Amino acid sequence: MLENLQLGLQAFFHWPNIFAVFTGVTAGIFVGAIPGLTATMSVAFLVPLTFKMNPVAGLAMLIGVYKGGIYGGSITAILINTPGTPAAAATALDGYPLAKQGKALKALKMAIYASVIADVFSDFVLILVAAPLAVVALKLGPPELTTLLILALTIVGLVSGKSLLKGLLVASLGLLFSTVGMDFMTGTLRFAFGSLEMAKGLPLIPVLIGLFAVPEILVQVEAKVRGTESAVLKKSPRAEDNRVSFKELKGCGKTIFRSAIVGTFIGAIPGIGSVISSFIGYGMAKRGSKKPEEFGEGSLEGVAAAEAGNNAVCGATLIPLLTLGIPGDSITAVMLGAFLIQGLVPGPELIGQHPAVIYGLFVALIVGNFANLTIAYFGIRIFARIANSSKALVFPTVSILCIAGSYAVQNSLFDVKTMLFFGIIGYFMRKFEFTIPPFLIAFILGPMVEERLRQSLIISGGSPSIFFTSPISLIFLSITLCTIFAMIWKNVKTSPMTT
DSSP, rough: OHHHHHHHHHHHHHHHHHHHHHHHHHHHHHHHHSTTHHHHHHHHHHHHTTTSHHHHHHHHHHHHHHHHHHHHHHHHHHSHHHHHHHHGGGHHHHHHHHHHHHHHHHHHEEEEEEEHHHHHHHHHHHHHHHHHHHHHHHTOOOOHHHHHHHHHHHHHHSSSSTTTHHHHHHHHHHHHHOEEOOOTTOEEEEEEOOHHHHTTTTHHHHHHHHHHHHHHHHHHHHHHHHHHOOOOOOSSSSSSGSSOOOHHHHHHHHHHHHHHHHHHHHHHHHOHHHHHHHHHHHHHHHHHHHHHHGTTTTTHHHHHHHHHHTTTTHHHHHHHHHHHHHOOSHHHHHHHHHHHHHOOSSSHHHHHHHHHHHHHHHHHHHHHHHHHHHHHHHHHHHHHHHHOOOOOHHHHHHHHHHHHHHHHHHTTHHHHHHHHHHHHHHHHHHHTOOHEEEEEEHHHHHHHHHHHHHHHHHHHHOOOOGGTTHHHHHHHHHHHHHHHHHHHHHHHHGGGGGG
């Protein structure tokens, strides 16, 4: 391994390769911060540019875009409550409240620290134990994935705010909307109402923009009309509110590493993704925190948990790609094409056949983290000016970006209409104090749970016993039951009838 690492260092450390990584990270942060434009889009756009580049430089640039894009979504999530990417939705839960308290710089700095620490952890796991971890991940069949996703659904109870009942109602609505479109097994149309666009299902990004960005815009417009408009977000004059102290970073250390482990595990499983890992990390952080009541109100720990959870996926998604030839998510699926263009066929023999290129890519992963930290840190003060800008400038600009971002997903006006529809739903949810995250979690997990559940039942001939014969499934089910019992018990204890 040390010999291969030396080959990788020699292959990577040339100025074109370093420049490619820094360029990729810069582009990724910029694209990730724009609502509707995702890291997947930017990677797909840049793949043709790698045709005539050497393999290390081309793949390093795409890695940089990936890392920068996942982090970039947190910038607008924190500053204007508009996640730039779906993976940053959990970051907005505490990031934006912190910004409203004048602590935007603190939240942005914690986001980048947590992102880089978790990303480095994930990369070292990839370098050291990629092959064994990939084999373990592949042992998770439909029954195990079903129970894992059901466990993930219990996060709804942790992000339901003050009312568990309201959270469950919103989650049920999210599950209902997730069924719109064509049944993936029978081809039957569900709730399409004769619309060809709806037959494809409701697109995630317009739904996300509608639920988070549009309600914020409508609330600001309403405040302006009523004359109750709040002042522009201001930077706190206190120095401690604009930096993350070592004590605060150390205090969030356990949360960051827990989310990093979760993100690495989730990332190694093909098809799950960074959105789920960020919410799972956030839910576990709230459950294990000494101050769970601060979550959703401006918890620095919440920002750390969400950002560590989604960024830890970056290195881990390459585990099944490099060792088994199976993309871990949509971004690595696009990157698979870039590998093949360079004459590299991902699979068990890839590292042995091209050690210099692959270990050069491993070095690029680590350098990409340094680039992400450097560019983000020095760009933070520029980003923070968004919060201090006039609302008369910020929100019209955000409105245009939301429309353009929704349209850009599939070049469809239907996606813009979807964004507006869910924006109205999100606005009334805010007015009547229904929390939005349960809807989003259920909407994302719904199709995954349905697909794996039906696959499992087909395998077992319709018998639910398949979920109780696997030790891994039993572990996930046990944790799920314990979590549900703990939430019900806590809800009963805090109910007015018991006090």
